[in-house]
Amino acid sequence: MRxxxxxxxxxxxxxxxxxxxxxxxxxxxxxxxxxxxxxAQPVCVEGTLPDGTAYRFAVPRNWNxxxxxxxxxxxxxxxxxxxxxxxxxxxxxxxxxxxVTGWNIRQAIDNQAAALSAFETAFGRxxxxxxxxxxxxxxxxxxxxxxxxDRFDAAVxxxxxxxxxxxxxxxKLDTVHSLRTLxxxxxxxxxxxxxxxxPAAQQAWITALATAQNTPAGRARIAxxxxxxxxxxxxxxxxxxxxxRPEPRDTAALQEGMYLALAGGPLPYIGQAMxxxxxxxxxxxxNPSWNTGVDYTRQLAAARPEIRRTVxxxxxQAGLDLDADLATLDTAPRISADPAAVGYLTRGIVxxxxxxxxxxxxxDIGDQxxxxxxxxxxxxxxxxxxxxxxxxxxxxxxxxxxxxxxAEQVAAVQAMTDRLRTGRWPDTGARAMNRRVDPAAAPGRYxxxxxxxFNRPFFG
Numbered sequence: 001m002r003x004x005x006x007x008x009x010x011x012x013x014x015x016x017x018x019x020x021x022x023x024x025x026x027x028x029x030x031x032x033x034x035x036x037x038x039x040a041q042p043v044c045v046e047g048t049l050p051d052g053t054a055y056r057f058a059v060p061r062n063w064n065x066x067x068x069x070x071x072x073x074x075x076x077x078x079x080x081x082x083x084x085x086x087x088x089x090x091x092x093x094x095x096x097x098x099x100v101t102g103w104n105i106r107q108a109i110d111n112q113a114a115a116l117s118a119f120e121t122a123f124g125r126x127x128x129x130x131x132x133x134x135x136x137x138x139x140x141x142x143x144x145x146x147x148x149x150d151r152f153d154a155a156v157x158x159x160x161x162x163x164x165x166x167x168x169x170x171x172k173l174d175t176v177h178s179l180r181t182l183x184x185x186x187x188x189x190x191x192x193x194x195x196x197x198x199p200a201a202q203q204a205w206i207t208a209l210a211t212a213q214n215t216p217a218g219r220a221r222i223a224x225x226x227x228x229x230x231x232x233x234x235x236x237x238x239x240x241x242x243x244x245r246p247e248p249r250d251t252a253a254l255q256e257g258m259y260l261a262l263a264g265g266p267l268p269y270i271g272q273a274m275x276x277x278x279x280x281x282x283x284x285x286x287n288p289s290w291n292t293g294v295d296y297t298r299q300l301a302a303a304r305p306e307i308r309r310t311v312x313x314x315x316x317q318a319g320l321d322l323d324a325d326l327a328t329l330d331t332a333p334r335i336s337a338d339p340a341a342v343g344y345l346t347r348g349i350v351x352x353x354x355x356x357x358x359x360x361x362x363x364d365i366g367d368q369x370x371x372x373x374x375x376x377x378x379x380x381x382x383x384x385x386x387x388x389x390x391x392x393x394x395x396x397x398x399x400x401x402x403x404x405x406x407a408e409q410v411a412a413v414q415a416m417t418d419r420l421r422t423g424r425w426p427d428t429g430a431r432a433m434n435r436r437v438d439p440a441a442a443p444g445r446y447x448x449x450x451x452x453x454f455n456r457p458f459f460g
Contacts, residue, residue, distance in 0.1 A: 005327050040087035045122045055115040057094025064090035065127035069112050071137035081406040105348030109143040113151045128420050134158040134402045143349040149356035156416050158362045159402040163374030165345040167458040170265045172273050173289040175229025181332045182221040183212050188325050192287045194278035202271045209263040216318035219255050225302040226258035230373040234366035234399040235260025242399040250312045261368035263366040267401050269368045286338030288345045296329040299455045350460040353385030358419050360392050362412050366399030377454035392428040395449035407441035
């Protein structure tokens with residue numbers, strides 16, 4: 001039997017008031033009816049963990065004894081399309097909120113195990129517990145698989161920054177440092193030490209980048225910084241809708257995609273680089289990122305071929321000297337990290353690849369926040385630890401952060417269920433995954449894909 005965490009002191013409440021009906025065969029015995037219009041006829045339970053983090057779970061009448069636990073469920077998960085589809089298929093779904101923990105990643109990881117304990121107190125022992133979330137929830141799900149294999153049987157991690165917190169924030173530092181050095185060297189635009197007025201910092205950056213985008217030199221240097229930071233060359237239009245995926249030889253469209261990933265859409269890269277870095281610096285007590293010793297010429301050389309070609313073409317069109325700009329980057333003053341702040345992020349989680357339960361990752365190739373190259377770093381760690389048999393990775397052809405359909409996510413959960421049921425991986429290739437997508441939904445967009453090598457790996 002899996003060992004249990006020390007039982008947390010929890011306050012259990014009910015999602016909706018009213019009497020609990022008599023339990024039919026297989027019906028959960030705890031909770032109260034919720035989502036009464038749902039054919040799954042779920043019951044819900046909610047409560048608070050000792051640190052003040054809220055949790056909530058929904059369990060369908062035909063529960064298959066599988067529970068999915070997500071970092072963000074208690075905030076907005078109950079009424080989502082993904083929850084409805086999973087409940088209809090017999091899965092219980094629930095989890096916590098990140099509102100208390102934020103970038104305190106280790107606490108967020110431990111809270112998933114505490115929430116599972118509270119769930120089992122209310123509903124009884126699960127057959128399989130799967131950590132599964134998106135964005136930071138995907139990051140935490142992979143952390144749960146590494147830290148709590150005694151409590152969880154698997155993880156399905158959607159769009160997580162699996163280069164780890166140190167690695168991904170070093171990568172973001174490279175991008176923002178390159179932009180300011182090449183485009184705005186005399187400005188006060190922040191790179192680290194983000195001011196308290198985050199909206200003002202975000203708007204200042206977005207305005208400056210929009211101005212630079214209107215000139216050939218600005219477009220070339222935006223592309224170089226985006227290539228160094230391994231941003232996608234595919235983004236969202238101002239209305240939040242994805243633009244067409246650029247053709248590999250369409251220089252203008254690829255550059256526009258880099259710019260949109262960086263400064264366009266409802267969640268631009270540069271905006272998150274300000275807001276999350278501010279929160280991390282406050283929690284860590286300093287700057288956890290550095291670019292001392294980084295060779296930016298080498299980072300450009302490691303970019304995808306179509307990206308390198310785009311940068312060269314744009315520099316030629318603008319009449320700029322690419323080698324001179326790379327030399328400027330290589331000789332510019334560098335940024336050192338606060339060792340204590342690095343230690344803070346390291347204690348949160350470093351992905352070592354030491355897995356004991358299966359993990360399936362799902363990433364969209366045009367994700368501007370959890371850049372897809374980070375998946376290569378995670379795979380490398382797992383391979384080095386000798387655990388490749390426990391990992392499968394899949395990719396979806398879409399732009400934007402965590403841009404999956406609910407049906408595509410359900411397909412991944414069902415693939416993991418087959419892995420747990422049989423003890424062997426099913427086919428997780430693109431065609432097989434698309435066959436799993438509900439035919440009543442939009443066609444699946446899983447594709448074969450191999451991400452480039454992550455340029456800022458950190459393994460502790």
